[in-house]
Amino acid sequence: MTADDRPTAALIIIGDEVLSGRTQDVNLKYLATRLGELGIPLREARVIPDDRAMIVATVNELRHRYRYVFTTGGIGPTHDDITSECVAEAFGLPWEPHPEAWELLARDYASRTPPVEFNAARQRMATMPRGAALIRNAVSVAPGFRVENVYVLAGVPKVMQAMVEAIAPTLTGGRPTVSRTVHAARAMEGQIAAGLGAIQAESPDVALGSYPYYRSAGGGVAIVARGVDAAAVDAAAEKVRALFRSLGFEPREGEPD
Known part of the structure; x- marks a missing residue:
């Protein structure tokens, strides 16, 4: 093919459960198809474990190589959900409560019947790199986020897809495939x-x-x-x-x- 000057993208699929075979990833197909429609070729996809050093190194490598980098997985409330703090480390940013995300989640848990405790585990989902821009979705309250050209998305397919649709109008592409x-x-x-x-x-x-x-x-x-x-x-x-x-x-x- 001739030279393609369209902006390019990479995907980092994060999760031991994918590498072990327990979970079959379907996010790659959705993202590649959707980006193709936007004129943003997905040039690389990597599947890596919940390993801090590997996540930080991969984010830093790919964010300098591609216009857009997307990650999926690892932004939930459990101990192995470390993507958010790893992205903060990759950019040299503090990992701290995000005021907007904190208010969003606290209000949601309090409004449930009966109210649900906004405990330390759930507070992790509102803790992000300083200055991160939230990525809302129409499926769940817990947001993803963006730091520069890195978009951090949920691993649950329906939530991930909703996040992609939320950011799609903001992405600058080229001629669609x-x-x-x-x-x-x-x-x-x-x-x-x-x-x-x-x-x-x-x-x-x-x-x-x-x-x-x-x-x-x-x-x-x-x-x-x-x-x-x-x-x-x-x-x-x-x-x-x-x-x-x-x-x-x-x-x-x-x-x-």
């Missing part, structure tokens, strides 16, 4: 590799990905064309259709069932 998918049953990658390589060489502004699939009724290959120029993406997809036909396969639009 356009994609087209063409698949053919019974086709095999080895049969289309040479022709697909030729199409890629003729389509420098389009990324072509080949994805074999397997079903009980038989497998096939799906080709995804991605880029920011819709006309170029459509042209490449049409060449893929022609390639399938030339090899005796019937191309179909979209992902296989």
